Amino acid sequence: MVRAVSRWQLFGLAINDVIGSGIYLLPAAAALLLGPASLWAVLLAGAAVALLVLCYAQASSYFDQPGGGYLYAREAFGPFVGFEVGWMLFLTRIASAAALSNGLAEAVTHFWPGAADGAVRIAIVVGSLAFLVIVNVIGVRAAARTGVLLAIAKLLPLLMFVGIGAMYVDMSIVSPVEGPIPVRDLGEAALLLLFAYAGFENLPAAAGEYRNPRRDVPFALLAMIATVTLVYFAVQWVALGTLPGLAQSQTPLADAAAQFGGGWLALLLTVGATVSILGTNSNTIMLGPRYLHALALDGYGPRALASVHPHFRTPAVAIITLGVLSLALALTGSFVQLALLSVVARLFTYIGTAVSVLVLQRRHGNAPDAMRLPGGPLIPVLALLLSLGLLASAKVENLVAGAIALAIGALVYRFRRRPVAGAGPGNVAAAG
Secondary structure, three states: OOOOEOHHHHHHHHHHHHOOHHHHOHHHHHHHHHHHHHHHHHHHHHHHHHHHHHHHHHHHOOEOOOOOHHHHHHHHHOHHHHHHHHHHHHHHHHHHHHHHHHHHHHHHOOOOHHHHOHHHHHHHHHHHHHHHHHHHHHOHHHHHHHHHHHHHHHHHHHHHHHHHHHHHOOOOOOOOOOOOOOHHHHHHHHHHHHHHOOOHHHHHHHHHHEOOHHHHHHHHHHHHHHHHHHHHHHHHHHHHHHOOOHHHOOOHHHHHHHHHHOHHHHHHHHHHHHHHHHHHHHHHHHHHHHHHHHHHHOOOOOHHHHOOOOOOOOOHHHHHHHHHHHHHHHHHOOHHHHHOHHHHHHHHHHHHHHHHHHHHHHHHOOOOOOOOOOOOOHHHHHHHHHHHHHHHHOOHHHHHHHHHHHHHHHHHHOOOOOOOOOOOHHHOOEOO
């Protein structure tokens, strides 16, 4: 494959993957649970997620091969653990693409009611997925540029919201916390806020197509978490300070924008939510197939999934496969059941990467140009404890769905074929 994606394109892709439709709902949901304390909770959540981001940044500084969390777990603990992590990552990407495609149709209904059902809704789901699949098959350059453009398009309405709204913030509304916050609300808010930052784990998946992944991926991840935390904090501050009934709002940013900017800004924020969903799905269709491609290289699934298009130099079969599976789930509605996996699957991969970093630090920690975390194992241990704590907060049905997925993955693992030549664990290009 072609190494064509630059450092700043990676930064744009990282922003695109994390800032999605959630930011348009986060202010009201967080305010409902925490009230004015939600402002500082957003900041603390960013600091907590930074622990996980640092783990991925360090692991990515050791390798220039695709696979992300799958690669790290495979190299640290062998093919079975690696496969289970890669399997869960792939399932999450399918569920996400299906859910986002339906979410896009839902968002369009806010300014085009005819898209609520019928042929128009189907056309939006099919058309958006087909467009993103075609862009990604054509080439990683086109996919990266599309992702960066969508990242800019989703950031502009948010920056306008903050820039204009800052002049209308009523500081008496953004008041100190009164009384203790119930533990149950605190736990729900933690999951809500922490997963508003999710998506960063996908960036290393396509490392084989980045110009200098060992340096650029860590840079993009660290720059992203700082930027996203600042944006989330500013948006929450403006929403809290301009919309007194924030906690009860169904469309908090649009409602707040209407208060101080009028109907045109509210419409811009509504369109921004739609662009955000499309942008996040763009990254899903770009990065999700790289997990499938990496698994196929190692002997899991049909050999065709490991192929690279002779002209476009992209894993075209893997891209089309993910698109078709996502479309089937989106149109049948069964994506809702599979989406239950997303919470546990994502946590499973976070745990896998945090533990893998503890092993990889000992193996590659002294490699030239490798990133070094302060405190040695301290940050991976804290990230592991954070992930385990979040896993303990997951609903029983989510845990059951995750256990079933792992069991199915173990069955698929038994039918491994011979890896593609040059793709085995012993041939990974590690630092040094």
